[in-house]
Amino acid sequence: MAAALQLSLSSSFLASPLPSSTLRPTASRPLRRLLISSATAPSSSSSTTLNLPKKKHWKVGEYPGVSEASITHFSSNNKNRTPIKNIKKKLDKKNNAKAWANTVTEALSDAIDKKQWLRALQVFEMLKAQPFYQPKEGTYMKLLVLLGRCGQPGQACQLFDEMLEEGLEPTAELYTALVAACCRSNLIDKAFAILEQMKSLPLCQPDVYTYSILIKACVDASRFELVDSLYDEMAERLITPNTVTQNIVLSGYGKAGKYEEMEKVLSRMLESTTSKPDVWTMNTIISLFGNEGQIEMMERWYEKFRNYGIEPETRTFNILIGAYGKKRMYDKMSSVMEYMRRLSFPWTTSTYNNVIEAFSDAGDAKHMEYTFDQMRAEGMKADTKTFCCLIRGYANAGLFHKVISSVQLAGRLEIPENTSFFNAVIYACSRAEDIMEMERVFKRMKDKLCQPDCTTYSMMMDAYRKEGMSDKVYDLEQEMQMMTGKTCKEYHDVETDAAPDGEKVLLI
Incomplete structure (x- = not known):
């Protein structure tokens, strides 16, 4: 385990370095260390110019370009100008005059940023009651995206109808956000119905982004026959699939173990002039093999894409780290x-x-805590996945009192509680054989309007079986079939069928 904390460069597949151009820090890739070279003392050769005013050398984009002549003119004019007094008092008075408006709008923005959809809708209702309120497309767009990400397609459709009642004209972007909300919750038929509405409105015609979202939903649901029909429809409308669209299909075929179809898509991308492979293609392929534990294939494809001229990004390295971590290859x-x-x-x-x-x-637990402490020391913000891993890790280590403290810390940090979060807590309760607490967590999950999934039901039924509570297992099986449309056996069969054959590899 100690090897995980001793960073080395023994990884053979990383032998080919990136071009030197990527070593230079840019605005989007800041250095984590302080640069102190500019603070060094002036040399003796510059002592004759010490009486001259120092010039600030601004970086490109850091300070607006102003000529020296205009600076001199501005300074001479300022000599005769009376300084402005009580600026802070005037600003405070101005802010106090708009205190209520700022509070409501800022509260809405804060709720959206924290993915608190119920609170966001409540604040939005308060905002609509204010005399200064005007319906804006941007506000509805943010709320529709939030509801989609939080798995609330019904609320998204209701909000869309309210927007139309307020007289706001729908756009292709707003319709696409609504389609995405339905697709995220696997409501494919509803999404296709919305697509038909879009096609009937001249100013709301679907574009490549709309179709890409629908294609992703069909791929995730393994309804590949619908993918072909969507491709045909795009061709009829002269909409060319872009690299994002092809990457979605590529990923879907890979997850479903359809390696031949995946190879065909990749071949088309290599021959295309409009959808060339990019770093996302690279990430998709290496993530596929990494998740399946095929480390050699992952490394081989990493080198192939590098030779093709595709440079890795932070997410690429994160995929490699995740794959090595799952195989406990801590040195790499x-x-x-x-x-x-x-x-x-x-x-x-x-x-x-x-x-x-x-x-x-x-x-x-020891190294897990060390990593989490280092993460917080560097000012990195933890998210829901962080606490899911912590909770499951403490449960695996048998430290159930630390599971409780982790849940409490997540509450203090206002970490969004989604299905994965509740599943992690239910997993911990199951490991602790605490049926009563597991049932309380399950009830809280429903009270929070968080939809249980097949994993939720499967873990709970396994816990009930260990205790010989057959009646509870039966009740959950019925509820699961009603909520997800699957029985527990069908769920496990689908997972097994979707697993790719480890002997199959891409031949390109």
């Missing part, structure tokens, strides 16, 4: 992290989550 995991540091790629929340997850799966 550490090597990639050190490689990122050397090339000034920032460690992100996902980077730390992958390391925490690796120790969580192994039940290594």
Whole structure:
């Protein structure tokens, strides 16, 4: 385990370095260390110019371009100008005059940022009651996206209808957001009905983004026959699939184990002029093999894409770290992290989550806590996945009192409680054989309007079987079939059928 904390460069597949151009820090890739070279003392040769005014050398984009002549003119005019007094008092008075408006709008923005959809809708109702309120497309767009991400398609449809009642004209972007909300909850038929509405409105015609969202939903649901029909419809409308669309289909075929179809899509991308493979294609392929534990294939394809001219990004390295972590290859995991540091790629929340997850799966609470402490020390914000990994890790280590403290810390940090979060707590309760607490968590999950999934029901039924509570198992099976449309056996069969054959590889 100690190897995980000793970062080295022993990884053989990372032997080919990135071009030197990527070593230079840019605005989007800040260095984590302070640069102190500009603070060095002036040399003796510059002593003759000490009486001259110092010039500030601004970086490009850091300060607006102003000529020296205009600066001199501005300074001379300021000599005769009376300084403005009580600026703070005037600003405070202005802010106090708009205090209520700022409070409501800021509260709405805060709720959206924290993915608190119920609170966001409540604040939005307060906002609509104010005399200054005007319906805006941007506000509805943000709320529709939020509701879609939080698995609330019904609320999204209701909000869309309210928007129309307020007289706001729908756009293709708003309709696409509504389609996405339905697709995220696997309401494919509803999404197709919305698509038909779009096609009937001249100013709301679907575009490549609309079709890409629908294609992703069909791919995730393994309804590949609908993917072909959507491709045909795009061709009729002269809409060319872009790289994003092709990457979605590529990923779907890979997850379903359809390697031949996946190879055909990749071949088309290599021959195309409009949908060339990019770093997302690279991430999709190496993520596929990484998730299946095929480390050699992952490394081989990493090198192939590098030779094709595609440069890795932070997410690429995070995928590698996650794959190595799942196989407990801590030396290579550490090597990639050190490689990122050397090339000034920032460690992100996902980077730390992958390391925490690796120790969580192994039940290594000591190194998991060390990584989490380092994450917080660097000012990195934890998210829902972070606490899911912590909770499961403590459960695997048998430290159930720390599960409770982790849940309490998540509450203090206002971490969004989604299905994965409740599943992690239910998993911990199951490991602790605490049926009563598990049932309380399940009830709270429903009270929070958080939809249980097949994993939720499967874990609870396994816990009931261990206790010989057959009646509880039967009740959950009925509820699961009603809520998800599957029985527990069908769920496990689908998961098994979808697993790719480990002997199959891409031939390109």
